[in-house]
Amino acid sequence: MGVFRAVVLSALLATVSVGQDAISADGTNFTLAGDNVSYLFHVDTESGELISDHYGAPVDDFTPPAFVLPWGWHDNLANLRREFPDVGRSDPRLPAIHIEHPDGDTVTALLYKSHQLVQGKPELPGLPATYGNDSDVSTLQVHLYDNVSDVSAVLSYSIFPKYNAIARSFSVTNNGTGNISIERAASFSTDFPNVDLDMIEVQGDWSHEFNRVKRKIDYGETTFRSTEGFGSHLHNPFFALVSPSTTETSGEAWGFNLVWTGSFEATAERFSNGFVRVLFGLNSLHTSIQVKPGESFQSPEAVSVYSAEGVNGMSRSFHDLYRNHLSRGKQTHKTRPILLNSWEGLGFKFNQTSLVRLAGEAEKLGVELFVNDDGWFGVEYPRQNDTLGLGDWTPNPQYFPDGLGPYVAQVNNLTVLNSSQPMQFGIWVEPEMVDLNSTLYNEHPDWVLHAGKHARTLTRNQMVLNVGLPEVQDFIINTVSGILDSANIQYVKWDNNRAMHELSQPSDSYNYILGLYRVINNLTTRYPDVLWEGCASGGGRFDAGLLHYWPQHWTSDNTDASDRLTIQLGTSLVYPPSAMGCHISKAPNGFNQRNISIEFRGHVAMQCGSFGLELNPEELTEHEAAAIPSIMAEAKKVNPIVISGEFYRLALPDNSAWPATQFVSEDGSESVVFAFQQKYTVKPAAPAVKLQGLDPKARYSNDLDNGTYTGATYMNGGINIQWDRADYQSKLIWLKKQ
């Protein structure tokens, strides 16, 4: 107690603050203040426990906490709102940190020792994280110590005031003499008071990712997780807590997103006193991470955003934060080339001649980037279908007798329509995977994830390489750089088509993701001009961790435009439309036979940063071929505003037959509205499309009725669209500030 007291007393003498008062420490009462948010917690000076005080709209003072009668079984820590709950010592709720000590017990008492304020934000070694300079972000580090178990921890809080965003992570150091094991690690943990809350998250499966669902936070745990080794299609490492009255445009919303690509666990636990504990971190089934004496464990980062302007306000904060302070690299703020992917046109059946011919067809449509999908590799096991060849990344000599170089030169020799630019070339890889039928597996059967003598179960005939092994990491780095060095390749689609199954130990999946980050960090640093797109059978790995390195992700294998509206708007809850890959595919759609006009398909796809075609140009109908030039021109015209504008969900496809979205340019001079009629009805009439984000007093012209109205008129009166008597109609409307 003596040492601890002395530190607290000396800290009480000075009020320190950095970053335009974004963080202040009044003694050991800590305030993180954003433009529209306050986050307050303090150290209980008697015990050294960290106590949560407030997370929400701005407040000015610390006030006494809610009074809970200390009667019955639950006294002590059980009635406190805790910032970093540990195990044992009277708190029966789930912990943020659970450590198994060398002697086998799991009791931990991490108590306040000291703190420091840091300008800017230190990097997290080996992990993706938000970043910013001294004027963008400030950091508070709180040092904790368990003097019984000789474990120390550093809690890190960084606030980006402009975005009302707080990034948190922690490290644990083993200061003792035996190994410790981290059994549970929640990057974000805080206790809300007794308030009514609902949880919004996205659930789904392959081909229908990102369906928005909402449920009440009742007593006990409201929880979801991934145990697939990756975020998966089933859920995304994102959720929001909202007040029951919160809408898209009004009310309180707290968003949470884990900057992590692996298994995760999200929990909101309401205790008997009504307090709601939020925990977001690693999945405890895939943890058990050994930390040797003198070594540290660093948790991934979790980002939380507070909005008093509804769910859409929360989304816009995430979009802006992620475009400016998460996604690194020069492509993030650039418009993206219109691409055509070979998959729908040729599948596995191609050779150099037929590919160049397809690229030539693409050239006539105005395509700027030709992408060669799966099937281009394999010598001993030529990849003619998905039962063989994965892992053998040598171009199939029967298709490409002179390798990739001369083939790519032929594609580059094509010229983009109405320009003098050469057509770019991109390639598909899935370097984390291997087929049983491959030279790689014959040579390195020990490189795949496996558990002793347990069967190595297959999905899509393939196995997962253990990317936690340094030799596998080097293999992938050398293989992918070899491909990139062999030809003029400007885009890589990096796929990942199955979950992890047998692990030799739970932490294999954690070590895998650290290894993957090492690989991707290496390659994106070495090839900064390549445009990288993540893919995992669609949106199975659409997460903030990969978004740090790669600016875009394929959103779903389902390209049906109607389903895509739900999927894309669900994705936009947390990730910016600029990071989504969206393509026009053939009609009727291969998934559900829905027959949707090419205009509607185009308007759905061009709301994403990376727009393209996933079809065989030779199979276009006359009407489609005639419509393509204006769709391509519109897509090029909207791309800058999609990349850098603010995004508004005006009406959701789940609630309305007339979903609509809007982008407003960064400087506010232009706006573009996408409006849809999914289903024609005689009655009711289509509601007016009420816009957002305009200057109420300014006048804007529109190209629907060619009128000029004030921002207030568009926002409060709305635009009435005269829809045709047909399903799947769409409109793209431009507004220009006068």
Ligand SMILES: *[C@@H]1O[C@H](CO)[C@@H](O)[C@H](O)[C@H]1NC(C)=O
């Ligand atoms: C650990 O610290 C607590 C309070 O901070 C003190 O009461 C206790 O004596 C210390 N224990 C050891 C083993 O130093």
Ligand SMILES: *[C@@H]1O[C@H](CO)[C@@H](O)[C@H](O)[C@H]1NC(C)=O
């Ligand atoms: C958020 O803060 C900014 C800057 O202080 C202010 O202009 C704006 O009105 C605030 N918004 C809300 C919803 O409080």
Ligand SMILES: *[C@@H]1O[C@H](CO)[C@@H](O)[C@H](O)[C@H]1NC(C)=O
């Ligand atoms: C610190 O916070 C505690 C708990 O809310 C409060 O009782 C105390 O007065 C605060 N101290 C200062 C210096 O604000």
Ligand SMILES: *[C@@H]1O[C@H](CO)[C@@H](O)[C@H](O)[C@H]1NC(C)=O
């Ligand atoms: C910090 O970054 C912002 C952009 O996020 C930039 O406007 C500002 O000039 C930078 N400040 C410093 C001191 O580098």
Ligand SMILES: *[C@@H]1O[C@H](CO)[C@@H](O)[C@H](O)[C@H]1NC(C)=O
């Ligand atoms: C624990 O170990 C770390 C790393 O060696 C060291 O920086 C820290 O000061 C130690 N903490 C204590 C309380 O001994």
Ligand SMILES: *[C@@H]1O[C@H](CO)[C@@H](O)[C@H](O)[C@H]1NC(C)=O
């Ligand atoms: C600690 O763990 C390492 C592996 O991480 C192991 O080699 C070592 O034997 C362990 N030490 C003890 C004391 O268990």
Ligand SMILES: *[C@@H]1O[C@H](CO)[C@@H](O)[C@H](O)[C@H]1NC(C)=O
């Ligand atoms: C390439 O494929 C086309 C179409 O399948 C075929 O007609 C042609 O003979 C093939 N060319 C070579 C060199 O294999």
Ligand SMILES: *[C@@H]1O[C@H](CO)[C@@H](O)[C@H](O)[C@H]1NC(C)=O
């Ligand atoms: C896959 O391709 C191989 C090699 O051409 C062939 O032997 C095999 O029959 C094919 N398998 C399937 C399922 O099509």
Ligand SMILES: *[C@@H]1O[C@H](CO)[C@@H](O)[C@H](O)[C@H]1NC(C)=O
């Ligand atoms: C290996 O390839 C052959 C030929 O395509 C296929 O029949 C067999 O199923 C493949 N084995 C596995 C495990 O995919």
Ligand SMILES: *[C@@H]1O[C@H](CO)[C@@H](O)[C@H](O)[C@H]1NC(C)=O
């Ligand atoms: C590029 O096109 C020109 C003109 O059509 C042709 O002469 C040349 O051989 C082509 N080069 C390649 C690498 O295909």
Ligand SMILES: *[C@@H]1O[C@H](CO)[C@@H](O)[C@H](O)[C@H]1NC(C)=O
């Ligand atoms: C990438 O990895 C290679 C091979 O391990 C190494 O030589 C190179 O320095 C690394 N580059 C970066 C930027 O990490």
Ligand SMILES: *[C@@H]1O[C@H](CO)[C@@H](O)[C@H](O)[C@H]1NC(C)=O
């Ligand atoms: C709006 O103006 C454009 C361009 O002058 C014209 O083509 C279009 O027919 C006009 N629309 C209406 C509804 O007047």
